[in-house]
Amino acid sequence: MTRAGRFLHANGLTLVFGTAFVLALAGQAVTGHADFNNQLVAEQLHPVSFGGYLLTSDFAVDVTENWQSEYLQFFLYIFGTVWLLQKGSPESKKLDKAGPEADEDQKVGRYAKPDSPRWASAGGVRQAWYSRSLGTLMCTLFLLSWLTQSITGVAAYNEEHLRELQAPISWFEYLGAADFWNRTLQNWQSELLAVGSMAIFSVYLRQRGSPESKPVGSAHTSTGVEGG
Template sequence: MTWLRDNGLTLVLLALFGLSIGGQAYAGWLAAIEEMGRHGAAAPGFGEYVSDGEFLATVFENWESEFLQMSAYVVLTAHLFQRGSAESLDPDDPDRERDKVGPSLWDKLFAHSLGIAMGLLFAVSFALHLFYSAEHAAEEARLHGEAAPRLTEHLADSQFWFESFQNWQSEFLSTAVLVVLSIYLRERGSPESKPVQAPNSETGVSE
């Protein structure tokens, strides 16, 4: 039971992820069956649907935006401030630079390893979104008797960037809203909130 308590946050988030991606796959499959039915075409099997470029492109499109948000958040909060926010370091804290870094290359890499890891996850998700989006575009082109675009051509396609930017903008907005709302609002017990009685002017979550 102690293990469950100590890892509850990760376990619940992974369970919610599993339910969500399962729901996305099932609902998308039903929608694809309905769409094929309208055109008198054979309905795809579930396995066929979830291995299709269109479905996989939507999955990695969302992962891409989430990892972009988190990597930007990790790096930006290390260098920029928002006075009064629980999500910011205190710019007037004299001990802010107390976390020293060793002289070796490994020390320097480890000091930025979280930002690097999140950035790599974003890059991988972006590449997979591009690959499967291009695969879906090629399928659509073949259906219309057109030449399938090359990967580099798809990278320059406005539809691909529309897919990315429509998610990126919402991630940056939601992060900015959290930063500002944490100045004025509280959630008792959350490390993302200042103590309930803390003044709005206090920056960070320390008591």
């Protein structure tokens, strides 16, 4: 296998999903541009160019409202599964493993291996931060994308109201507006439903070869067992 082939084989999951993301985002931009111009024409306004649409608050809020819900899902799932368990699910730890677990189990401090990340063997703040770095990153990305959604959302909301000759509102007023919470909660409920469904369905159903499923022959009561 060539060097390029080995790289593709070792990074296929990231590359495929990354490419699919770019294509889906491009598709959203194209269809969103068409829909946006249809609305402008219906209101007897001039349509905008594709480049102009990419700079609009309408496009930005549609993108960021989805991003924040996805990062919220990962943040809650990463932190929630430290303590919350589901008997029989590969998405859960074993029932006696609730909590942050012992240093030996986590291979930190004096239990770190030669190939462990450097900060796993460090003490103090560095190890404490690194031990929670994934959840911290997801929380930060969620908060930043939610903040961006609120800023672009109020801009889009005010643009629509100005076209209808209605007075704009402030950012603080928008945070309490039905439009903001409707956009937010319709994404949150779908993400929470998906996570909960995956946790319970994986107790009884299987997908051969997937690490997100238990091995096909594992008992329904087997917890924290993943396939491969």
